[in-house]
Amino acid sequence: MKVLLSWLNDFADFNGLAKTVDEVVVKLVDAANGLGLVVEGVERVGEGLDGVVAVKVIEIHPIDGADRIRRILVDGGTGSLEQIVCGAFNFKEGDFVPLARPGVTLPGNFAIAKRKMRGVESNGMLCSARELGLGSDYDGLMILKSDGIRPGDDLASTLGIDSDVIIDLAIEANRPDANCHMGVARELAVFFGIDFKLPEIADLSAIERRSMPSEYLVEGANSLRLAKFDITKIERDRKISNRLELAGMRSISPSVDISNYLMLEIGQPTHPFDGDKVPGARVMVRIAAEGEPLETLDGQMRKLKGRSDSSDRSYDLVIADTNGLGLSIAGVMGGQSSEIDETSKNMLLEVASFRSDLIAKTSKRLGLRSEASHRFERGVDPAIGDFAIARFAQLAGVLPEYVDVVETEIARVSIVLPTRYIAERLGMEIDLELVSAKLGLLGFEITYDGEAMTVVPPTNRPDVTIAADVVEEFARTFGYRNITRTKLSNNRVGKISPKQRRRREVVNYLVARGYYEAWTSTLLAPNDMALMGDPSTPIKVKNPMAVDESTLRRSLSAGLAKALVSNLNRREETVQLFEIGKVFSLPKSGDLLPRESERLAILALSKGDSAPFATYRDLASFFGFFDEVSCERIDNVDEVVASGFIGFHPGRSLVLRKGGIIVGVVGELNPYAVEDLTSLLPQGRVSYVEIDLEATLYEVAGSRRPLTPSIYPAADFDLSFEVASNVLAVDVESLIARSIAGYNPKVSLIDSYTGDSVKVLSRSLTFRVQVVSMDHTLTEAEIRSARINAIEAIHQSGLGKLRE
Amino acid sequence: MDLSQLSVVLSDISNEFDQRMVEATTLAGIDQLKSDFVGKKGKVALLYRQLGQIEAPLRPSAGELINGVRDRIEATIDDLYPRIRLAERQTFLANDVNDPTSEVKTSNTGSGRIHPVTRTRIELEDIFVGMGFSVEEGPEAESEWYNFEALNIPKFHPARDGQDSFYLDLDGEDQVVLRTHTSPVQIRVMQSQTPPIYAVMPGRVYRRDTADARHTIGFHQIEGLVVDRGITFGHLASTIETFTKAYFGPDVNARLRPAYFPFTEPSAEFEVTCTICRGEGCRTCSGTGWIELGGCGMVHPNVLRAAGLDPEVFSGFAFGFGIDRLTQMRDEIADMRILTENDLRYMRTI
Incomplete structure (x- = not known):
């Protein structure tokens, strides 16, 4: 404001x-x-208006070859016409406008000099309000009201402007x-601590004051006053229109200006009706009918909301004539039909008080905000009606013919609080006399009764309703900076949770391995998930900002695929990204909130074959959940997609399960999904891992524990198996390890070979097995037996056959 | 052979050694020298074998004569060896010159980078952990009740205007929004824990702001909550000041000025000394010397009640501010959209 x-x-x-x-x-x-x-x-x-004068436009001439400037002859009271070149078109002959002559310096240190434009001499500049620092209007020249002005009058004194x-x-x-x-x-x-005085008001004690029927009010309207003024007697007051303009409102007519001035001065919005357009010069407040149309001052037809039953606390209030015809939307905006205009003679000034929440709802529902609604929805002093009318009369210099009133009793709040309350909440000793003094000056009534104090806030402070509000009022006037600081004396130890610690470790782990942390959008285009292979309907945002941000992601894959491609388009050759973020799917039945889970996704593109499984295995074994999660070839793509993991290459990815539940995928992104999403088919393989963090890394129970190495020498032997093409090396590897668990085995794949020489089965896998005992040196017999156990376990499982 | 002959031979050997020693400038030369004179088949060893030709009574004296020469040669070599080694190393290093910057970089992997917002979040968490706070989290999709009503923001409250929310298209009884602030986590923490509560709550939030140059796909806040018996505004002010010094350093001050938030009463806006001009006044701080950082206040009794706590027993304070905003201040980011563009050219410089 x-x-x-x-x-x-x-x-x-x-x-x-x-x-x-x-x-x-x-x-x-x-x-x-x-x-x-x-x-x-x-x-x-x-400031800087010295020398600016009001002049009368006498003649307007075009300039040859120029369509944006014209030659203007003005009467500046000097006895001869002055010629000015002007680029504004909003005025006509006979208008009074401001002229800055050569030698004048306008606000902003803008010096005016004689100049020639298109060969025509210009003896100064005709000015807009903005150029004069008198407002923001720069659509054209500032047109002065002509009454009482003579050509050549000093502008500042004409407008009644002092510097401000x-x-x-x-x-x-x-x-x-x-x-x-x-x-x-x-x-x-x-x-x-200086004296405050109320503005002067007219004495209305002799004015007839009539009661209106209580039916003129409805629930939500607390008071209604009508004062009838003969507005033909109201003279223009330049101080009023000038102040309105400076405060950002347009000057319209003397009576409307006073109504607006009153609002800016004492906070009470009022509405001036044309008294002759309202039958019987009486209006009332009623509840709108459902769907009732009303044309507001801005020429728009508005549809209003009625009240369904007495429990409905959201409805529009209408100011209607006594026949019930709607004239304006209470507290928000006046209507066309009863608008005051230049021909109006009588004004019916409506001064009312409404329940703030109703006005807020109406204003929001209609998308209609006005200076009045802005004030009503925050709360206008309900006790100020008579004062407002008397002040209006004072400003107008005209007394009302009568004042009609209907009102309900103003509810006053009494807040009872312990006398120690303010001190306890602020944390310092507070002198109660100081409280009374500070708040008393703001109109709060304070009484003490033993250990309790009662505070009655003034009627202009509807926001103060509870003890905490009183604390703030005092603290504010006392000054926040003067409140004694007290260190917290908690002896608590701060800590991040094991999960948060784990999240940081994951981030550090991936960063150390060359991955960059990405932040991709939670909100995606409607089709993004479908393009990545998800047939389900995504959760939609009802009111998106843009269609590209209108659905919730179910997987991190689309965001990272886009990030990959935007980097490829910037000619990046090696892209390694990861993201930790929430994904969303429909609520479980009976739940309100969507299912939300935290995922980790890792993406790497490199020329040639990349090794996503190695990345995953390192991560998983580093964080100790590898043994609890099984890796399987994907034999049912739909099942994996249904669990919220999408975008993977079906032939080069594994599904991760824990206790039967799918907790992630590891492998590669489906290059065609990436192409469909981004219109770019990535060259090279895009390795991709996406896992549910709650189900894996955050499960601290499965944490890896360090082992003390044996002090005895280890022995090793190699085993080569022929396996079917669908057998996973990791399955063979883990079965070997399980079958000889007593030997503390370390099994690693050292060769994988597919070729003609492997006849029966299609692949050959060679593992190096290292065994060791914790308490003795293994004998030849023990090592042999370990080897045999491992081979038999593989043979029995049917996974493969030893190559002799 | 008698002793005088022996002396002549020894003297010849000795002279020869002296001559060859001068020529031996490498370790290999020294080794050769050692082998030629005092090695198993060296000239001195040969003399020992000829001791038998000397009369028995004279042999000890002859042995001593040989020993003397041998000792001198060995001592000379032992003395010479380290000096030659040093010289040789120096010569090598002096000639072993390369331009270390001339190596062709074959890979741009190496270490990655943490996202700058994550970095700020961790810094903030660590500071608050140091002040005795725990770190709590909550869902990003929230019911209107948690996001608004429980925080004393009823429907149509003017405060909702500033936090235009994304509504989700779901069938539930209550509306679900993408949380517009981290404050709903306060309610969840108060519901699930009994005071004393000392917690900060970082997280991603979403607002339906006007799409302009600064529009990003969500942003991050951190929220603090203390609920205990006897918590005062003095505690709040002190905590804000302690945090400010810890995060920004001793030259940056905090100040509180009255403000309005529905969920706190009394409420305050907190400002810190402008980090660009250090309080002198500049464009960033509109000449005031202060930058608005966040909001804070004493938890409103209605909020405590909504979370099931008795405001007669417990009091508390809360504060909140933007993590991205702090990141922007630290890194002097002109356009916040860089944070979500995942542009490796930028990320490598983080």
Whole structure:
């Protein structure tokens, strides 16, 4: 919200805080920040207007060969017309506009000089509001209201402009009181300990005050006041329209301007109806009918929401005439039919108070935000109605003919808290007199009764409802910086969990092996998972930002495949990436939240054959889950896909199972899936591992433990088996190891051969087996027996046949 | 042969040795010299064999004469050997010259890199662990109740405007959103643990921000929660200041100013000394010397109640800020999208 220093000075003498305006501004900015009214910008205005005059446009001529500038003759009160070249087109002959003559320096140190454009001499510049530092409008020239202006009048005095300072404040949602100059000034005055005075109001004691029927209010509307004014008597007040413009609102007409001025000054939005367009000059509040149409001031037709039953706490309120015809959307925006215009003679000023949550819901539902709804949804002081009308009358210089009122009792909150409460919550001793003094000045009523204190917040602070709010109010005015700091005295030992430790180890392990950690999108295009081979319907986002980010990933494969290809397109030749992240699938029946699991994916592309299984085996044996997880050839692709692992090459990948459950895949990415997803068929093999971390690496129970080596010499022997093409070397290897477990065996594949010489079965695998005893040197007989046991185990399993 | 003849022979041998010694400049030459004179078949050994030709009474004296020469030769060689070895090594090293940078790089693997956001997260976790906090986690898809209602943000609350959420298309009773902040983890921690609670909660969050130059696919926050008996605003302020010094260093200060968050009361925005200008005022901090880092406050009684804790018994504070934002400050990242582009040219420089 933009506040003007001059306006704040109406309430308290802030100019008296320091010698210069600059010093005053520094003090105010610092104070406002400390009070939680955050200053987002400070702008000086109305400076550099010296020498700018109001002139009357007499003639407008085109310039040959130029279609963006024209030659203008103006009357500047000098007795002869002055010629100006101007690029604006928003004015006509007879308009009054500002002229900066040569020699004038405009805001921003912009010096005006005589110049020639297209051979035509220009004796100065006709100005927009922005060029004069008087607003943000730069659509064209600033058109001055013609009443009472004479050509040549000084612009600053014509507009009633003194130099001013605009302070832009960010007002938090819990500070409805600070959405007006009065509220901001009160806060600052209390902070500086200077006198605060309310603005002058007209004396309405002689004005007829009539009651309206209670049916004029419905649930959600707390009060309604109507004041009828003869607006033909209201004169333009340049100070008002000028301040409105500086505060960011357009000046419209004297009566509408006062309505808006009142809102910015004391925070009460009011709505001016054309009194002659409202039958009987009476309006009421009612609940909208379901689907009721209403055309708002902006010319849009709005469809309103009714109330289904008495428990429905979300419905629109309408201001209607006494026949029930809807005129405006309560608290949000006025309607077309009753809009005040240039021909209006009578104004019916509606001053009402609504329940904030209803206005918030209406505003959000209609996507319609106005200065009024912004204030109502945060909470407007419900006790300010009469004051608002009296202030309106004062500003208008016209008394209302009558005031009609219907209102409900204003509920006041009493907060009872132990007298020690504030001290205990802040953690320091607090003088209760200081509490009373600080909060008292803000309008809080505080009484003490033994160990309890009762706080009744002022009506403009609907946000203060509980003891914690009172603590904040005091802390804020006391100054957060003045609160004593106390070190936490916990004797707790901080720790990351075993799972978190394990995650860090995995990251370090992969980084040390040359992998880069990626962060790919959780949100994918609708088809991404399908292109990677997943036939199931992904979880959709109802309101995506872009179609490319509209479904939740079920696997990390698509993201990493995209990352791979974008790197290939950048001519990277070796790509090694990994990612740890969440994947999502439909909730288990009866659950609300999707199933979410943490996965690790490792991708490597290199020219030539890569060795994904080695990567996986190193990782798995390093982290000690290799023995608990079986690796099998994929014989049922659908089953693996159904478990959420997709994108793999079916002939060159293994499925990982633990206790029958699929916990991952290891092998290669399906190059055609990558091509379908990215339009690029990667050259070379893309090795890929994706595993469920909770089921594998985070299972600390299976952790590897270090072994003490034997002090006795080891012996080794080689075994070659002929195996079928579908037999996995790792299965043979682990069976050998299991069959001679008592010999502390170490089995490694040293040769794999496929060729013509292997007749019956298609492959030959050679393993080197090392055996050792922990308590003696193995005898020849023992070694022989180990060898025989291993061979027999393989023969019995049918996995292979020893090559003699 | 008599003693005088022997002396002449010895003197000849000795002279010859001296001459050849001068010529022996390599270790191989020394070895040859040693073998020629004092080796098993060397000239001196041969003399010992001729001792029999000398009269018996004179033999001891003859032996001594030979011993003297042998000892001198051996001592000379022992003395010479290390000097020659040193010289030889020096000569080799002096000539063994190469340009170490001239090796052709054959592979660009080697070590990889941790993601910069992960790096920041770990730094933060470690600092808070050092301050006695545990590290907690929660789901990224959350019910509206955990993400909003339990945190004292009812429907239509103005505070929801700033946190526009992605809604998931599911059939459940309650709506499910991608969490807009890590705060729902606070509720889960309070529900599953009994105070004292000292925890930080890092994680990925999602907001439906306007798609502009700074739009990224989610971002990361870290959230802190302390719930215990007698926790005060003074504790909060002190914790924020301790963290600031620990993370940014002794020159960076923290300050709190009043703010509004539905889930805390009193609430504060916390700012730290601008790390670019060190408080002087610059473009990054809009001339204020301070950078807004996050929000904090005393846990709202409604939030404690929603999580099943009695606000009359327990009090607490919470704080939260952006991990990506800290990463951006540390690495001076101009465009945050680089963090999700997985561009190896960038990643190699991390």
